[in-house]
Amino acid sequence: MTPAATDVRPAILITGATGGVGMALCRHLNRRFRVIALGRDANALAELAASLPGVEVHCLDLAGGEIASDIASLMEQCGDVGYLINNAGFNRPAPVDADIEAVLRRSLEVNAIAPAMLMAAVLPGMRRRGFGRIVNITSGAPLNCFAGHAAYSASKAALNALTVTAAREHQDVDIKINLMSPGPVRSKMAPEAPMAPEVCLPTLDHLLDLPADGASGRFFWLGHEIPLTPSLDGIDWLAGTAPAGFARLWPEADESSGLDSNGADVSSSDRECR
Numbered sequence: 001m002t003p004a005a006t007d008v009r010p011a012i013l014i015t016g017a018t019g020g021v022g023m024a025l026c027r028h029l030n031r032r033f034r035v036i037a038l039g040r041d042a043n044a045l046a047e048l049a050a051s052l053p054g055v056e057v058h059c060l061d062l063a064g065g066e067i068a069s070d071i072a073s074l075m076e077q078c079g080d081v082g083y084l085i086n087n088a089g090f091n092r093p094a095p096v097d098a099d100i101e102a103v104l105r106r107s108l109e110v111n112a113i114a115p116a117m118l119m120a121a122v123l124p125g126m127r128r129r130g131f132g133r134i135v136n137i138t139s140g141a142p143l144n145c146f147a148g149h150a151a152y153s154a155s156k157a158a159l160n161a162l163t164v165t166a167a168r169e170h171q172d173v174d175i176k177i178n179l180m181s182p183g184p185v186r187s188k189m190a191p192e193a194p195m196a197p198e199v200c201l202p203t204l205d206h207l208l209d210l211p212a213d214g215a216s217g218r219f220f221w222l223g224h225e226i227p228l229t230p231s232l233d234g235i236d237w238l239a240g241t242a243p244a245g246f247a248r249l250w251p252e253a254d255e256s257s258g259l260d261s262n263g264a265d266v267s268s269s270d271r272e273c274r
């Protein structure tokens with residue numbers, strides 16, 4: 001009999017379970033969930049399983065060529081999954097003008113494509129059951145764009161866009177899909193960071209326990225909501241117009257006089273060419 005058949009706790013799938021944040025998540029969530037922990041290092045997974053009885057471990061390389069069939073076979077073994085945390089991450093510095101291609105491809109695979117495929121694997125079941133909570137672990141990097149980390153920032157920006165879009169596609173059902181950055185926490189990726197991974201747990205609990213009218217498609221960090229975009233209120237994308245608060249590259253034409261604010265004639269047909 002599979003663990004799924006005997007364990008009545010809700011199932012939560014956690015990637016990157018052998019990392020700093022992932023292990024903290026598994027330890028914390030093992031109390032109330034059937035934790036399905038994913039990693040790519042079989043020895044580290046065996047240690048995790050030994051230290052946390054009840055946690056199910058699965059070895060799967062999120063950047064591997066077999067990712068689609070690996071996820072399909074994982075889903076067959078898991079049963080219903082109501083909660084997903086896309087936590088695995090890859091961060092290797094690479095300047096844009098040197099060796100970016102391989103690092104960017106791998107960053108996209110681990111940080112964006114695999115999370116998207118896992119969302120695609122669990123969302124149909126969540127929709128059928130009318131409930132789901134997904135937390136995609138992002139970073140401040142796509143907002144800060146630190147020099148030297150373009151591949152990481154770009155891949156997390158892709159994850160951000162995937163998350164917001166998926167949330168909008170599931171507005172009609174009690175499925176909440178949000179982003180969370182754990183904070184500057186010590187892990188293999190960030191050994192010198194000032195905080196322990198556990199600092200992210202209250203924010204994570206909040207996102208897993210959101211009510212039906214709770215947030216979706218938003219970004220949270222250490223108890224704060226971080227805006228993903230500046231306010232876009234008033235922009236008419238089809239008309240090509242934006243309110244006065246948006247800086248302009250050149251003065252707006254004065255339609256009544258036919259002159260722009262520099263006095264140039266914009267009444268003739270050459271206005272069409274601007």
Ligand SMILES: NC(=O)c1ccc[n+]([C@@H]2O[C@H](COP(=O)([O-])OP(=O)(O)OC[C@H]3O[C@@H](n4cnc5c(N)ncnc54)[C@H](OP(=O)(O)O)[C@@H]3O)[C@@H](O)[C@H]2O)c1
Pocket residue numbers: 015016017018019020021022039040041044060061062063064086087088089090091110137138139140181182183184185186187188189190193
């Ligand atoms: N630490 C921070 O300050 C910080 C800040 C902002 C965001 N984050 C994000 O937090 C998340 C967790 O990172 P962390 O700090 O805990 O770093 P970590 O200790 O390096 O953990 C990363 C995890 O991702 C796994 N992983 C990497 N590539 C993989 C692949 N190809 N297939 C499967 N698993 C793979 C790693 O597996 P292995 O154990 O086999 O390497 C590890 O379990 C990441 O998404 C990261 O971007 C961290």
